[in-house]
Amino acid sequence: MDKMTYHDKRVLIVDDHRPFLLMLRSSLNTLGVSAVTLAESGQEAVEACNRTLFDIVISDLNLGNNRQNGLQLLQELRVKKLLSPDAIFIMISGDTERPMVIGRIEEQPDDYLIKPFSQAQLGNRLSKAETKRKALRPLYIKLMNEDVKGAILACKDAITSGSRYRQYCSLVMTELLWREDKFDVALSVLEPLVRDSQLPWAVMAMAKTMMYMRQFEEAINLAKTILDNRILAADSHEILAQCYLRTEKLEEACIEIKKAIELSPHSIERQYLGCEIAQASGDYDFAKNCCLAILEQSRHSVHKNIAHMCNYIRSILELAEHATDKKSGNKFHQDAILALQRQKQTELVKNSPQPFDFDAFENIVSARINVIQGKLINARRALCESQQQIEQNHDEFPMSLAPDSLKVMFDLGEYEQASSLMEKMKTSPTSSDPNTQRLLQQAISNAKRPGGDYNKLRQKGIDCYNQGQYQQAYDIFHLALKVAPMNTGLVLNLLQVIVKLLAQKSKPDPELKLECRQLFRSVEGLHLPESHRDKLVALSQELQPYLG
16 A cells, blocks of 8 residues: 655545644644645535535534534535545544444445544555545546446446455445346346355345345345344344335334334435335334434435425324324324424525425415314315415425325315316426325325215216206215315305205295305305306306395
């Protein structure tokens, strides 16, 4: 290993403890570094990297409570391409027991150092990292440019040339092949490594490959063989959880993902899996905890997203929806409202990186709570207000508000509105948040059957009305109302029929007049779609004699 030269290196040190920054700068100066920049937070570090292209970045893992940590800093610098392919990133930590998540291979630091460490140890690690960076430069350039095929070829070249880093390249190539869905090829890379050396990481990669190939029993057996390996135990439990989820063994899946998260909670992807399993198994309290972890972990990362806040509030509403008694349900309603008010003051909401309307979301949450409490008229009014706010403030429907809007529309039986929103969503950018995607699919799937029943009854009622069979139309529309209790279009259809029935009698039926007034008041003053507005205006003239 060649000795590293330091006189021409630009170094950035990131730590929230100034005494350590000064001590580390002194050590680097002794090694020969003259250009040292200090940063006391991730934000300062990103700003420094925007100004200067550093050769070495040394960051503490823990940069203070409620602030970006070292792994999130590394991720942001790589995503924003603020580090060159030759740059070395060393992570340091004083906590040997802290659960750490490595993540994808290109998001890994070049090395870890545990405090306290000597100047000689630091110099040795930096030299090793530079040697590796130089040897695999073609690969790092391809990874930086997101050239997956080129990176796979660079790995092959390094392996066939007998590089001392061929095991590392085998792992990188395996992960890249997964992204290309070339699982058979990944298997051929791993099989000799597992057969000849039984390397834990290779066995783990083999288990994942088997899982992707839907060979779940083989994946489970391999994952179990490495559960005793302390470093990879969390990954083993996660693979078991995924396999059990795919084979519908939900209780076992829940047990395994909880073990994985307990061992290593600092992974958004792992928390997403926890949400998925919790939802499938009906463990809504666990789902809420996972949603909160995703929100907190992403808040200071490059992947911060307003959808994470929405998902957290939704997870509390799901607890309310599935509460076994009224007292618990009311408590969860209050929890959701308080959590929403707390989130309103956060930086994420005030400067959302995605289009968002907090007031509209607040109204949708209110609508959901009213649905759960059986206050359907209040729910419809809150829904109408939210949709009016969205219409006035946004050119395109914000995807973060779509799951709740659709859910309330389906709960109230507003199928026409839901269909219109789903059409808008086809032209909107797809949400990258797995929780949002799953909730959208869930809402649409749950409404398919009742929506179909409603459409058949409504059409049958319209046919009867057009044929002058007003009593039959009235009866059919009432049947449809049982499927879609608060459907605005259906209320207008009923009002049309009632006008005809009242006009047929010399002395109008008092009960029919009362129903007429109740139905009219339920839609009066609502912000309705244009077609419904026009219809209500036209009907108002005919209804005046009966409204009192």
